Amino acid sequence: MTSPLGPRRRKPTPKASPPPTSGGRRSGPAELMAAAQAAVEAAQTAAGQALETAQLTAGHAFDAAVRLPPASAQLAAQLPDLIENLATTIERLNTTIDRLDRTLALADPAFAAYDRLLPRLEAMIAMGEDVFGALAKLPGVSLLGKVTGFAAKPAQDPKPGKSRKK
Template sequence: MTTPKGPDDEGTTARAPGARIRPADLLAAATAAVEAAQSAAGQALESAQLTAGHAFDAAVRLPPASAQLAAQLPGLIDNLTIAVDRLNSTIDRLDRTLALADPAFAAYDRLLPRLEAVIALGEDVFGALARLPGVSILGRVTGIGAKSGQAEPPPPAAPKRRR
């Protein structure tokens, strides 16, 4: 084989610096480069053929259900992408709605303790009124006791006559 330095003979020596390049040396270097390129291309082609053969063998051995699932995978990914986009837009919409409702929630937070205090005061007033003498009779006459959730006792049943 030849190299850029010349033929591989024992009698040849390396070129001296500053020596002129001969056309034969250039031709030998070009030939060596072409042979190396052809060898690399052949190896790459063999590797690609081997990989394609393994891929084909794997594809042939796949069960039909797996092949069908693999065929549906791009559509499923598209649907998942659409669902995630919708979820993101819904979350954004909910965030904007809650931001608008935040002042109302703050007002409710300030108002609820006052309402609870008013309700507790009303229950205390009804409790105090119930202890006054004569109010229970007034409640039964007016029917207020039945409306407020107190169960009114049923009227006594008429006695049955026996013979």
């Protein structure tokens, strides 16, 4: 017959062996206290060293801050705003460059037409000057120029500061 609590007979469980100790015996309360005190002392030493290091670092930082000229501190305080303004300026410059690039792309056909047209215009101007020079050599053209008011401009002296009269 079985009870609601289960079988009365328990299965044998293997006994766990105690952790091995250095002397093959268990540590007593005195040894545990000594180990705990040693751990506390080690933690206090580590904390003290960390505190000394932090104080030394803070001292160096304070010395550097005290030796920092006020103008440098003011510049350092303005640095984030300067960087933001620089970023804005660079963004605007990129926009302007893009706009200029698009404008030049639209104007490229006009520049090509000017390149084809300019040599022809220079040739026409040179031919007009040759015709004007040939007409100026004809007799009576100077009188005609005076009558009509389209007289040729007088030739410039090669040395404008000196007169020809002596």
